[in-house]
Amino acid sequence: MAHTPHISRRELLRGAALVPVAGALAACATPSAPPAATSSAAPAATSAANPFGVDAKKPLEVWIFDGGFGQQYATDIHQPLFKSKYAGIEIKHNSTKEITKVLQPRFAGGNPPEVIDNSGANKMDFGALAQDGQLADLGPLLDAPSWDDPAVKVRDTIDPSVIEIGTYDGKFSVVGYVNYIHGIWYSQKVFKDNGWEIPKTWDEFLALCETIKKSGKMAPFTYAGKHPQYAYEPLLTMAAKIGGKEVLTNLDNLEDGAWKQEAIKTAAENMAEIGSKYLLQGTAGLDHVQTQTAQNKYQVAMLPCGSWLENEQKSTTPEGFDYAMFPIPDITGSDAMPYGTLHTQPGEEFMVSAKSAHPQAGMEYLRAMLSKKAAGEFSTLVKTVTVVKGASEGLTISSGVTSASAAVAAAGANTVYYRAFAWYGPLNDEAKAATGELMTGGLTPDAYLERMQKKADEIKSDSSIKKYKR
Template sequence: MPNTPRITRRELLRGAALVPVAGALAACATPASKAPASSSAAPVATSAANPFGVAADKPLEIWIFDGGFGNAYAKDIHEPLFKIKYPKVEIKHNATKEITKVLQPRFAGGNPPDVIDNSGANAMDMGALAQDGQLQDLAPLLDAPSWDDPNVKVRDLLDPAVIDIGTYDGKFNVVGYVNYIHGIWYSQKVFRDNGWAIPKTWDEFLKLCETIKKSGKMAPFTYAGKFPQYLYEPLLTMAAKIGGNEVLVNIDNLEDGAWTSEPMKASAKAWAEVGSKYLLEGTAGLDHVQTQTAQNKYKVAMLPSGSWLENEQKSTTPADFEYGMFPIPDFTSSDKMPYGTLHTQPGESFIVPSKGANPQAGMEYLRAMLSKKAAGDFSELVRTVSTVKGAGDGRQLSPGAKSATEALTAAGTNTVYYRWRTWYAQLNDEAVAATGELMTGGLTPDKYLERLQKKADEIKNDSSIKKYKR
């Protein structure tokens, strides 16, 4: 996930202002009218088998984020499935790690592709895209018959969080395909061989770090120093455990003093201590792959990541490594949320640009992806959990996927998430930079949170930025 600077909202809107005004898009077209050349309305009749009016021979351009899950799943699973039904449609497959750099100019030029996996550290500003009307309203997709069973709607196959997280200002624009499950990742073999127990309290976690450090076998902890969002994730999750889910809701809603709340102060102070005492040497200069590979080489015991980790590291992980994941430990016995609380939310965000050449085929491609077979094959191939209900039933889960799934089951309703990262790209950029400084001692916990509160206040008071609410 290269950390190329993200385009700002104003830059996006300036660029988009150059786009010629297109005709209104009929998301679910009727057979009544033929579209004018300047419109992307469906050129053919709709039916139960073809709910969006996909043309039989119009090309479909797809861009996949080539990150932790690679892009083979699209070439080997999703695209062949689509071609079974539409054999004459030419699929133009593309993959990149540089989503913003490669595709932002396409939006500004008025010729975006038809389907994009807008994910990774370099994803485009989803809030700005939604604000500018660049995203197709996917409500018709939710109410379309599922690919597998015409008697079941697509919406009934999805984890409800997909619809919640993918809705911007009342419109469903984004399909999260993977159930990202965040936690602290480790080698079950290493812990078993050394007699190290999973820490359930923060005191136990710090004692474990001290034990590992004194053993001289490896460093206790690391994170992707070049991409500090890997560290602000556990910091925010701990704050929610301490003060309740409202801590994150208040941050999302740009409430006064949300970043400088007492739970955030306690969490920032706790993680700053880890940064000062227990990090793998050189962490600040390492990216996610380097730190994860260091763990595979038994140079470090623990790191924060999500359920994509196991697949991302499959080429360097020893056969007997046995990935495991545990939730953020209890900070004190007074935490408002119980042990096992997890940050989990739909990720790997697929969008259909509203001004693309073939949005009908774009939505149909998503409908194919959301079939149980496609999602199940995907989950098995990339060792993760899909947001399609029942997709993993009867599948052989890898150790890491099994561990994460068990943690999610144990969490039950005690899950949290946040949306400011995709709503306000500028706030994310500030948080990334500031968290790096916090962990290297360049900012005290108080100064760190004051800096983020200042940026949140700037966004709140900027009338040009669309505000979102939970």
């Protein structure tokens, strides 16, 4: 998504927080005395049809991150569905690529909007928002009847990982709507036309890079140089594949020496080798759209990204390009996790502001979004898979979605994820900066590990930053 959807990106990879420390949001983004609950925020009468007590006369304000998925899904799918039930509610729709810059003043003023798609390179720090009481408790949403079937609770219609990933300090507070599936993306046409095979081992991957480089037809590899989270994603996925899921759990839990684990060192060495030998010229100065467009122009063969890629590039992808993705190859011959291991987790994260004027309507908006109708139409429009179970069954969406979905099915339980960068904005900022230097030769792998460990230790020892644990 910079995109980071983007981690638009989604930036799940795209998620970089501008708030320097968790406590900073408290200092600059909330009033000195939080406004007391008023009658305006009190719910209307609740019922089976209106489980949260939505006031049918009060407006609802929605902010969408305008990244890889755009905003048409909100205006053309989600909002009309909501209005079909609450015709009298005025929906104030807004979009921006600069979530923090635009909305932080609203939190500071005590009048945040109800629903926020908090995504992109400039999304707000979820850890800080949670620490400062800005995230509405969405537990009631999980236990509410689903939009489609009153006999089925919302919690039973979504992937369980949504609840795990969206829980902060024991409260379910964030709904990841899209199943982000990460891998190395390529054109099936290019590989078929050139007789290039999908590499299953790291040696095969390096050999493929050599073959592509020597062909003179295109560069082997690129990533969004201006958004280095696109490079730290494969690095950390590789580390988990080599050493097991606990490699990432240790990072998330700020364990002593976690960044100096041997698996991370090996992964850093491998990514540094790609950076020194096989990158598209000028990669460091390009953003995600520029590198992805270079691939559409057949100037580069492979890049790491998530499953929002296809939709993000729909205006520049040539006919017959046929996007597909493959997982990180086997690295050592004795990796802890098998071939096919993937980084996948809920992304495109939505929140309801606890201190907004009509949080009940915000929760109801999310309930509508999590219907099969809304999720299925979303999948078709933006060529990606949501977290709603079965919503895309029977839909023929695209080659990229087909490839990513098949990869997830093949991975089974061999999936990995990390949460440290969502919990600790400053660590995310450091990881992006340091990974960018690693890829351009400004940091050796050892120096990279040293720098990341130092920042993790700083955060661990800072008592003003709330700590989270997996």
